[in-house]
Amino acid sequence: MEYKVAKYIQIKEDIINDIKSGVLQPGDKVDSESALKKKYNVSAITVRKAFNDLISEGYLIGVQGVGTYVTKKQMIRGLTSISFSDELLQQGYQIDMLVDKIEEVFNPSISDILEISHDQPIVCVRRVRLANNEPIAYQSSFVDSRTLNLEQANRIHENASFYKTLKEFKIFPVWVNENYSVKQVNDKRVAKLMNIKKNADTFFVKRIAFDERDKVIEYAETYFNKDWYSVTVNIKI
Numbered sequence: 001m002e003y004k005v006a007k008y009i010q011i012k013e014d015i016i017n018d019i020k021s022g023v024l025q026p027g028d029k030v031d032s033e034s035a036l037k038k039k040y041n042v043s044a045i046t047v048r049k050a051f052n053d054l055i056s057e058g059y060l061i062g063v064q065g066v067g068t069y070v071t072k073k074q075m076i077r078g079l080t081s082i083s084f085s086d087e088l089l090q091q092g093y094q095i096d097m098l099v100d101k102i103e104e105v106f107n108p109s110i111s112d113i114l115e116i117s118h119d120q121p122i123v124c125v126r127r128v129r130l131a132n133n134e135p136i137a138y139q140s141s142f143v144d145s146r147t148l149n150l151e152q153a154n155r156i157h158e159n160a161s162f163y164k165t166l167k168e169f170k171i172f173p174v175w176v177n178e179n180y181s182v183k184q185v186n187d188k189r190v191a192k193l194m195n196i197k198k199n200a201d202t203f204f205v206k207r208i209a210f211d212e213r214d215k216v217i218e219y220a221e222t223y224f225n226k227d228w229y230s231v232t233v234n235i236k237i
Contacts, residue, residue: 007042011050019059019070028070030060061227071227097160098128100138100193102153110142113208113219121145123153125162128193135194136228138185141220147171166217173209173217180205185223194225202226 018024031039036047051068054060062068104121111118123145129137141162143153148169156165166173183204185191191198203224209217 007040008046008049008053011036011040011042011047012053015050015054016059024070026070029067030070032067094132095160096130096133097156098130098135098193099157100126100128102126102150102156104145104150105142107142110219114142114144114216116144123148123150125153125156127156127162131228134228135225137222137224138190138194139220139222141218143218147217171217172211174212176207176209178205178207183223190223194223196225 015024015030024030033044033047033051036042036050037044040046051060051062055062055068058071060068061071102123102125105124106118107122108118110122111120114122116122123143124140125143126138126140128135129139139162148166148171152169153165155168156162159165159168163173181204182201184199185194185196185202186199188198191200194202196202203226205220205222205224207218207220207222209220211217
């Protein structure tokens with residue numbers, strides 16, 4: 001006996017097959033509801049059922065008033081490594097960075113975090129993190145200039161990694177404390193570098209890195225594109 005497959009399941013399977021075969025790439029817009037209604041000779045309810053299932057299963061994302069798109073593969077942090085670059089590499093991404101600024105700054109609040117005097121210069125390294133050639137984060141790292149000076153910090157251009165640069169100068173973070181929240185990007189220039197709209201919501205991470213003596217080495221602030229980023233925490237009881 002031949003069983004008839006429900007139309008919404010057929011639509012789902014066809015779209016999933018197109019995604020898996022590469023016909024549809026992450027970020028591609030899928031056919032509209034009206035186009036699929038005509039193609040499969042079905043009602044709007046049937047198409048919406050297929051879309052709703054694909055969205056809930058993580059294959060598609062709907063943008064109100066614009067259309068439905070193939071989701072981008074997220075960078076999932078398992079909190080298993082201090083190095084953000086290492087975690088991306090482990091997940092098969094091609095990584096790169098665009099250095100925005102390397103400068104000396106004075107900031108009393110950050111000085112307090114670094115446990116240094118307010119008149120001590122702080123080296124700030126600001127960069128855009130790239131995965132598969134797309135911007136996924138804007139990161140600012142702050143270090144006591146006596147720990148890493150401007151000339152040394154500029155080695156990041158060759159190393160393409162802040163932590164490799166620290167290692168080059170015998171600076172070894174061994175553990176970090178991170179705080180996660182949601183924060184809008186209010187700086188128009190930073191939003192442009194991240195390829196998002198100004199005032200868009202992002203995952204905002206504040207990180208303090210320590211050495212083996214529990215001395216603060218680095219304070220960092222990172223805006224992560226929420227379409228590219230998630231965190232997984234395993235808890236064993």
